[in-house]
Amino acid sequence: MRRLVSFLFVSILLCGCYNRGPITPDAWDLTEQQLDSISFYTTHHYTQNYNFVVTGDSLVVVEQQPEDMSVPDVVTFELQSIGEELKKDSITLRRNEHVVVADIKTVPTDTIDSVWVKVARDQLTFGWVHENELLSKVSPDDPISQFIDYFSDKHLLVFMAFCVLTGAAYGLRRLMRKGCKIVHFNDIASFYPTALCLLIASSAVLYSSIQLFAPETWRHFYYHPSLNPFALPFWLGVFISSVWALIIWSLATVDDVYHRLPLGEAIMYLVGLAAVCAVIYVVFSITTLYYVGYPLLIAYFYFAIKRLKL
Numbered sequence: 001m002r003r004l005v006s007f008l009f010v011s012i013l014l015c016g017c018y019n020r021g022p023i024t025p026d027a028w029d030l031t032e033q034q035l036d037s038i039s040f041y042t043t044h045h046y047t048q049n050y051n052f053v054v055t056g057d058s059l060v061v062v063e064q065q066p067e068d069m070s071v072p073d074v075v076t077f078e079l080q081s082i083g084e085e086l087k088k089d090s091i092t093l094r095r096n097e098h099v100v101v102a103d104i105k106t107v108p109t110d111t112i113d114s115v116w117v118k119v120a121r122d123q124l125t126f127g128w129v130h131e132n133e134l135l136s137k138v139s140p141d142d143p144i145s146q147f148i149d150y151f152s153d154k155h156l157l158v159f160m161a162f163c164v165l166t167g168a169a170y171g172l173r174r175l176m177r178k179g180c181k182i183v184h185f186n187d188i189a190s191f192y193p194t195a196l197c198l199l200i201a202s203s204a205v206l207y208s209s210i211q212l213f214a215p216e217t218w219r220h221f222y223y224h225p226s227l228n229p230f231a232l233p234f235w236l237g238v239f240i241s242s243v244w245a246l247i248i249w250s251l252a253t254v255d256d257v258y259h260r261l262p263l264g265e266a267i268m269y270l271v272g273l274a275a276v277c278a279v280i281y282v283v284f285s286i287t288t289l290y291y292v293g294y295p296l297l298i299a300y301f302y303f304a305i306k307r308l309k310l
Helices: 002-015 032-044 071-079 130-137 143-151 152-176 192-213 215-223 234-260 265-288 293-306
Strands: 049-054 057-060 090-094 098-106 115-120 126-130 138-140
Touching: 002 032, 002 143, 071 152, 090 126, 115 130, 115 234, 138 143, 143 215, 152 265, 192 215, 192 265, 192 293, 215 234
Parallel strands: none
Antiparallel strands: 049 098, 049 138, 057 090, 057 126, 098 115, 115 126
């Protein structure tokens, strides 16, 4: 009898300690609309109640329901969206206005874009727009996403690359003529500047690699950014960790340079270091997209370590 009582007591304790995990609704209890919303979220990375900010010059939406629009209506809307014709029931949303996704519908008969999104600026201002038209003129209402959107612009990246390479080449040449200390060429006896350059090169290669080999992972991060590396997939977590490491290592580098050089020389050295880092980021982020960045990174590690002075 005592054994039976002891067995029951231990069983109750074990059952009480067992953690079933968070209680989630049974998938069989979800409505068809909820299941469609979950399916849309997994492929498009946003759903109802998601917040956007208009980044284009304007975004034109129509009040008419997409399923009620005939083929001429759709064509008229497309013409209006590029400024060739105005529609009476259209609403124009301006740059920097905030909108929220109110509804999403799929119209299989629409040959232009089957996905229609209803966005609302407020309770009285809302309308429908094709998803492709919407996403080309909005950005997630998050500063990290907008930062990514800004620096992912190809035209800006090419222009920035040209300016950085031209300015850095001119500036470094002048510094070398004056005999100033420059990382890799006339360096100081410190590991910090070289390590910072290597860290930037590695981060740039990793950044482009994620975009190249895991575009959907990067797209999901774009819609749901986080600076917590432990809340992200492995490679994204490594990249965000490298960003934090860059910030910390940059502060350590500035402090070390100011302790090793007089104030004037330290400022000149840091200016040259910033120019070199900018060139490294542009070169490795672009060349990695064409697979050239990987052997280039190995060669750069060899060059930087060989030129290191301690």
